[in-house]
Structures are given as C-alpha cells and as structure tokens.
Amino acid sequence: MSNVIETHSLGKIYGTEQAVRDLDWQVEQGTAVAFLGPNGAGKTTTIKMLLGFTHPSRGSCEVFGAEPWNMPPETRMRIGYVPDEPCLPTFGTAGSILDYHRTLYPCWDRKLERELIELFQLSLKKQISKLSKGQARRVAIVLALCQGSELLLLDEPTAGLDVAARRELLGLLTGWLADGDRSLVFSTHLVGDVERIATHASFMQRGRLVASDELEALKADVKRIRMTREIWDRTRPSWEQTELLSSEVDEHRAVLCVREFRTQSSAVLAPYASAMVESTLTADSDMSSSAIDQAIDVVHLSLEDIYLELTSNNARNVEPCRA
Amino acid sequence: MQSLKLWYALFLRPSRWRLFMLMGLAPITIIAMRLVDTNDNALTVATNIGMIGGALGGTMSSGIRRPYVEYLASLPFERAKARALPYEIAFIFVMLTQVPFFLFEYTGANNFAARGILAYLNGDFSRVSPGYLSAWPPIGALGFSILAFFTLALADEYARFDPRGPSKNGLGEKVIVFVVFLALALCAWFGVHELASELFSLDPHGSTCVSGLVMIPLAVPLARTLHKRVIRCDTDHYPLAVSQ
Numbered sequence: 001m002s003n004v005i006e007t008h009s010l011g012k013i014y015g016t017e018q019a020v021r022d023l024d025w026q027v028e029q030g031t032a033v034a035f036l037g038p039n040g041a042g043k044t045t046t047i048k049m050l051l052g053f054t055h056p057s058r059g060s061c062e063v064f065g066a067e068p069w070n071m072p073p074e075t076r077m078r079i080g081y082v083p084d085e086p087c088l089p090t091f092g093t094a095g096s097i098l099d100y101h102r103t104l105y106p107c108w109d110r111k112l113e114r115e116l117i118e119l120f121q122l123s124l125k126k127q128i129s130k131l132s133k134g135q136a137r138r139v140a141i142v143l144a145l146c147q148g149s150e151l152l153l154l155d156e157p158t159a160g161l162d163v164a165a166r167r168e169l170l171g172l173l174t175g176w177l178a179d180g181d182r183s184l185v186f187s188t189h190l191v192g193d194v195e196r197i198a199t200h201a202s203f204m205q206r207g208r209l210v211a212s213d214e215l216e217a218l219k220a221d222v223k224r225i226r227m228t229r230e231i232w233d234r235t236r237p238s239w240e241q242t243e244l245l246s247s248e249v250d251e252h253r254a255v256l257c258v259r260e261f262r263t264q265s266s267a268v269l270a271p272y273a274s275a276m277v278e279s280t281l282t283a284d285s286d287m288s289s290s291a292i293d294q295a296i297d298v299v300h301l302s303l304e305d306i307y308l309e310l311t312s313n314n315a316r317n318v319e320p321c322r323a
Numbered sequence: 324m325q326s327l328k329l330w331y332a333l334f335l336r337p338s339r340w341r342l343f344m345l346m347g348l349a350p351i352t353i354i355a356m357r358l359v360d361t362n363d364n365a366l367t368v369a370t371n372i373g374m375i376g377g378a379l380g381g382t383m384s385s386g387i388r389r390p391y392v393e394y395l396a397s398l399p400f401e402r403a404k405a406r407a408l409p410y411e412i413a414f415i416f417v418m419l420t421q422v423p424f425f426l427f428e429y430t431g432a433n434n435f436a437a438r439g440i441l442a443y444l445n446g447d448f449s450r451v452s453p454g455y456l457s458a459w460p461p462i463g464a465l466g467f468s469i470l471a472f473f474t475l476a477l478a479d480e481y482a483r484f485d486p487r488g489p490s491k492n493g494l495g496e497k498v499i500v501f502v503v504f505l506a507l508a509l510c511a512w513f514g515v516h517e518l519a520s521e522l523f524s525l526d527p528h529g530s531t532c533v534s535g536l537v538m539i540p541l542a543v544p545l546a547r548t549l550h551k552r553v554i555r556c557d558t559d560h561y562p563l564a565v566s567q
Contacts, residue, residue: 051397052396053393073401076397076400077399081397083393087394088394
C-alpha cells in the first residue's frame with residue numbers, strides 16, 4: 001500500500017510558539033486514522049498544512065505525492081475537507097452551493113448526493129446562514145463525500161452534532177471507507193468515534209506526535225503494570241527500555257504505564273518486555289510463576305485511558321515512534 | 324471559465340443588490356448636488372463624491388470575508404488564479420460602479436433629472452458655489468487612494484495564496500502607503516486632467532470624465548504592483564491561524 005500522506009520533520013511556528021514540531025508521519029492508503037490530542041496539540045495546524053492553507057515553517061509534507069502549497073487542481077479534487085467550523089459562504093443556499101460544486105468536480109456522485117440529502121433531511125432552499133451548526137456541517141460533509149474524493153480530512157467532524165446525527169455520520173463514513181481504497185484522517189476528542197471507525201490512531205501532544213499505530217496494536221501494547229517495590233528494584237532496567245509513559249513508585253509498590261514494543265527483525269517477533277521480565281525473574285530467582293503472577297499485575301487499558309496516558313502532561317516526552 | 328464561476332458564485336452573486344445600489348450612488352449624488360447647486364462646476368464635485376462612494380463601497384462590499392478564504396483555498400483552483408482574485412474583484416467592482424456615472428455624465432441625464440425635480444419644487448436653487456472648479460482633482464485622487472488602500476487590505480486577506488507568505492504590514496504601514504498613493508495620485512490626476520483639457524479642448528466636466536476613465540482603472544494594477552514590491556512577508560506567521 002502506498003502512502004497518501006507523508007510528512008518529513010514538519011514544523012509550524014506561530015511567532016514564538018511551536019504549534020507542530022518535527023512531525024514524521026505517514027498515512028497509508030485505505031486506512032482510517034484518528035488524529036487525537038488535547039486542544040492546542042497541533043492537529044488542526046497539521047491538517048491546514050496538509051491542505052496548503054498555511055505554509056510549514058520547517059520540513060515538508062506531501063499529499064498524494066504533491067506538495068500542498070502548490071497542489072495542482074487535479075490533486076486537490078481527490079481530497080475532501082470538512083473544517084471544524086463550517087466556512088461555507090453564508091449567502092448561498094445549500095442547493096446553490098451543491099450546484100456550484102457539481103460544476104467543479106467531474107467525478108461528482110449524484111446518486112450519493114440524493115441519498116445523503118434524504119438521509120440528512122437537508123433543506124436545499126435554506127440559506128447557509130440560517131442553518132444550525134449541525135446542519136451546516138452536514139452540508140459540508142455532503143460536499144466532501146460527493147466530490148469523489150479518495151482522501152477525507154475531517155477536523156472534528158462530529159463536534160456540534162447530536163447523538164443521532166453523530167451515529168448517522170459515523171455509519172456513513174464506515175460505508176464510504178468500505179467502498180474501495182479510500183483513506184480518512186479525522187481529528188477528534190471523542191474516543192467512542194475512534195473505536196467505531198478508525199483502523200489507526202495518531203496521538204499529538206504539544207505539537208509532537210507521541211504515538212501512531214494500528215488501533216489494535218496500541219491496545220495490546222499500552223499496559224498498566226503494578227508490582228511490588230522489590231520486583232521493581234530488581235527489574236527496573238528492563239522496564240526503562242520500554243516506553244515508560246508514567247510511573248508512581250513508593251516504598252511498597254510501583255505502578256507503571258508502559259508502551260511495549262515487539263521488536264520485529266526478519267521473521268522473528270520478540271516477546272513483550274513484560275514477558276521477558278517474567279522469564280528473567282523465573283530464571284534468576286527462586287520465585288515461582290504463580291508468585292510472579294501475584295506480584296506483577298498487568299492490565300490492558302481502554303482507548304480512553306491510553307489517550308490520557310499518551311497526552312497527559314505527566315507523559316514522558318518521547319520521540320516520534322513507529323507509524 | 325472557472326474564474327468566472329468563482330466570481331459569480333462567491334462575489335457577484337451575493338453582492339449583486341449592493342452592487343446595483345452602488346451603481347445608483349453616483350447618479351443620485353449628482354442629482355442631489357444639482358438640487359442644491361446648479362453651477363456646472365459643482366457637478367464635478369458631485370460626480371467625484373459618487374466616484375469615491377463607488378470605489379469605497381464597491382471594494383468593501385465585494386463579498387470577500389475572511390472565512391471564505393479557507394473555503395476558496397479548498398476548491399480545486401490553481402493558487403495563482405486565487406491569488407489574483409482580490410485585484411480582479413476590486414477592479415471589476417469599481418469599473419461596474421463607475422459605468423453609470425460616466426453614462427450619466429455623457430448623456431446629460433443628470434441635468435434632465437435635476438431640472439425635473441427643480442421644476443417640481445419650483446424653487447430657486449441657483450446659489451453659485453465658490454470655486455469648485457479646481458476642487459475635483461484632489462477629491463478624485465482621494466478616491467483613488469482609498470481604492471488602493473482597500474485593495475491592499477483585501478490582498479492581505481488573500482495573503483495565504485502568496486507563495487512568499489503573508490504580509491507583515493500593519494495598519495501604520497498601510498496608512499503610509501495610502502499617503503504615498505494620495506500624493507502620487509494628486510500629481511497624476513492633475514496631470515491627466517490638464518492634458519485632457521489641453522488635448523481635446525474639454526471643459527472641466529468633460530475632463531473629469533476622461534481623467535476618471537484613465538485613473539480609476541489604474542488604481543488596482545498599481546496597488547497590485549505595490550503589494551508585490553513593497554509588502555514585507557513573513558512565512559512563519561499568519562494572523563488567521565493564530566486567531567484560531
């Protein structure tokens with residue numbers, strides 16, 4: 001699979017503030033990537049750079065192999081975009097804007113347009129300025145989906161939508177993704193949305209990409225591990241070779257949150273660090289397996305907990321990791 | 324063709340009623356001035372007031388608003404085409420608002436309308452104005468400079484299309500640009516007016532029309548040149564993004 005998006009040491013500075021730092025990120029064709037992070041993490045700025053709305057201060061990015069700042073119209077046609085705040089011309093009616101867009105995109109899908117208008121119950125004769133935020137967002141979504149795009153960039157697409165509309169939209173996007181090798185990148189704060197449609201998740205924090213991986217791999221790799229202080233002291237160097245997201249150690253016990261990596265070289269898949277620690281303890285000490293099991297408690301985190309661990313202020317500043 | 328579609332959809336269509344109103348501004352001003360002052364020279368002042376109104380209103384009401392810039396940037400247009408838009412839009416609007424003014428002047432419809440109203444009112448409004456004869460070139464130049472100023476302001480809104488990055492110029496620098504434009508415009512306008520008067524033996528009324536026809540279309544390309552050459556650019560900073 002080829003990459004639809006590639007960034008290389010991408011950075012953006014506003015005055016003295018670094019909004020995005022050294023972003024090395026790839027999005028494969030056919031994937032749905034959730035772009036997660038707290039407010040001000042740099043998600044919207046990254047999306048704006050990918051669309052050529054703002055110039056990168058450092059590094060470069062490519063979408064469909066083209067530099068966004070000078071993207072040819074043919075490439076731009078392949079990208080659908082829904083901003084976080086609807087910016088459609090407020091003077092037009094939904095119908096007139098659809099008419100206008102139809103003339104701009106040769107691959108416009110009339111059938112899908114009719115279906116979506118019915119599904120969203122859009123009032124085509126109403127002026128955009130008179131639509132609610134949710135309705136205006138629906139118009140923007142119809143425009144992005146019907147233009148025949150191969151990549152959708154959605155900036156908080158479900159923000160401002162009621163529960164039913166949110167479900168509707170997520171179902172729609174799932175259907176859209178299933179139809180061919182289409183790719184989706186969407187920023188959101190809602191973890192529920194991510195679990196529903198995303199295949200991959202990328203986490204930003206303070207302008208840095210702190211994690212980017214397949215959703216299932218992330219769920220398998222990020223763990224909370226509790227152990228006695230004695231075991232922590234004996235195995236500490238091993239744990240520090242993992243990505244230690246947070247740790248609380250007192251005189252009795254240690255609670256770690258780690259992101260473990262399976263090191264993949266050739267066809268050999270090495271076991272997780274936690275398993276290696278366990279085998280080390282069994283081999284080097286007189287502890288039985290059951291004693292170790294009692295002393296070390298490994299819990300897999302929910303996506304929401306993973307989000308909090310990766311993006312909290314306590315999280316260790318880590319270098320961008322495998323995509 | 325795509326540019327035309329874009330103009331129509333984004334700018335002309337939403338602004339068409341305002342545009343029609345502005346097209347009527349110059350004739351209405353002329354009639355109003357004729358009602359209070361029947362001196363022919365006062366007419367030139369009135370037409371220039373109409374022209375300034377047209378220039379100002381035309382540029383300001385062109386439908387360009389900051390959020391549309393992002394919408395525009397997401398459409399499949401070449402960046403160069405989008406970059407030229409503010410100038411083209413300002414130009415088209417100003418020309419459109421000036422057309423009725425020139426038509427009105429040349430056909431004499433202004434006098435006809437004013438006479439009709441005066442006859443209806445049956446009053447004597449023939450107060451002679453004091454020396455309006457040379458008042459119009461400064462007013463024309465002022466209109467010209469205001470037009471250039473607003474064109475620059477529009478160009479700033481569209482700075483994201485500039486490959487060199489957005490402008491760093493603040494209001495103070497724009498005011499300096501405005502003053503420089505005004506000084507240049509004053510000289511040029513007087514020159515064109517005198518030249519037209521000498522070459523074609525025109526009365527002040529006719530010279531107004533000729534100098535207006537020459538000067539007004541020049542404002543937008545001059546502003547564009549100025550923007551290209553003078554405005555400082557900052558590739559790292561864009562106020563729109565900061566505000567978000």
